[in-house]
Amino acid sequence: GAVVSQHPSWVICKSGTSVKIECRSLDFQATTMFWYRQFPKQSLMLMATSNEGSKATYEQGVEKDKFLINHASLTLSTLTVTSAHPEDSSFYICSGRVAGDEQYFGPGTRLTVT
Amino acid sequence: DAKTTQPTSMDCAEGRAANLPCNHSTISGNEYVYWYRQIHSQGPQYIIHGLKNNETNEMASLIITEDRKSSTLILPHATLRDTAVYYCIVRDLYNFNKFYFGSGTKLNVKP
Numbered sequence A: 001g002a003v004v005s006q007h008p009s010w011v012i013c014k015s016g017t018s019v020k021i022e023c024r025s026l027d028f029q030a031t032t033m034f035w036y037r038q039f040p041k042q043s044l045m046l047m048a049t050s051n052e053g054s055k056a057t058y059e060q061g062v063e064k065d066k067f068l069i070n071h072a073s074l075t076l077s078t079l080t081v082t083s084a085h086p087e088d089s090s091f092y093i094c095s096g097r098v099a100g101d102e103q104y105f106g107p108g109t110r111l112t113v114t
Numbered sequence B: 001d002a003k004t005t006q007p008t009s010m011d012c013a014e015g016r017a018a019n020l021p022c023n024h025s026t027i028s029g030n031e032y033v034y035w036y037r038q039i040h041s042q043g044p045q046y047i048i049h050g051l052k053n054n055e056t057n058e059m060a061s062l063i064i065t066e067d068r069k070s071s072t073l074i075l076p077h078a079t080l081r082d083t084a085v086y087y088c089i090v091r092d093l094y095n096f097n098k099f100y101f102g103s104g105t106k107l108n109v110k111p
Helices: none
Strands: A004-007 A010-013 A019-025 A032-038 A045-051 A067-073 A076-081 A090-097 A103-105 A109-113 B009-013 B018-023 B031-038 B045-050 B061-064 B070-075 B084-092 B105-110
Touching (some): A004 A090, A019 A109, A032 A067, A032 A076, A103 B045, B045 B061, B070 B084
Parallel strands (some): A010 A109
Antiparallel strands (some): A019 A076, B084 B105
């Protein structure tokens, strides 16, 4: 099946710094990638939709200047959390869409802001 | 926004069939039913999807009622490794980009 990787798998950063999370589709080309966040014991919340070569579309309530998304190629999308605060601590998950319309999810990145 | 309702949790004995219900009473003719599961601290895993006919694959079976207002995911012989949160999602055929996850069902498979 289609494989999506994320790097890093976990990261700890200090408040006020920025952190970048990479999402790669390893064996398929993803024209669309999605970013989700998940707080403990809660469901996944869609943050944004990322199309290769164009600006990301953000869900209502998600700050586009805080969560910078770049989808520079068909196999790579990045999420940068700028000026991170402890409330940004969460589990960030990306997914890529394949031609059959199924979404395949990455393993997630655990972000802890101290 | 999520368009499905699922029980918060269910228990199942190892080796028995697990039947997970999902209500999607507002589903429209263009919308598919998808099932994913999420094992603790991992990304969601695709299980199965369908439109109106029942579907079966190596992981599970999906039974959709004739009026399509509800469905059931069946794991025929649950194992301890099937313990996870199971999400039922309806997805628009024409706006197929987005998945909105509901709260899901925590399936506890017990020995």
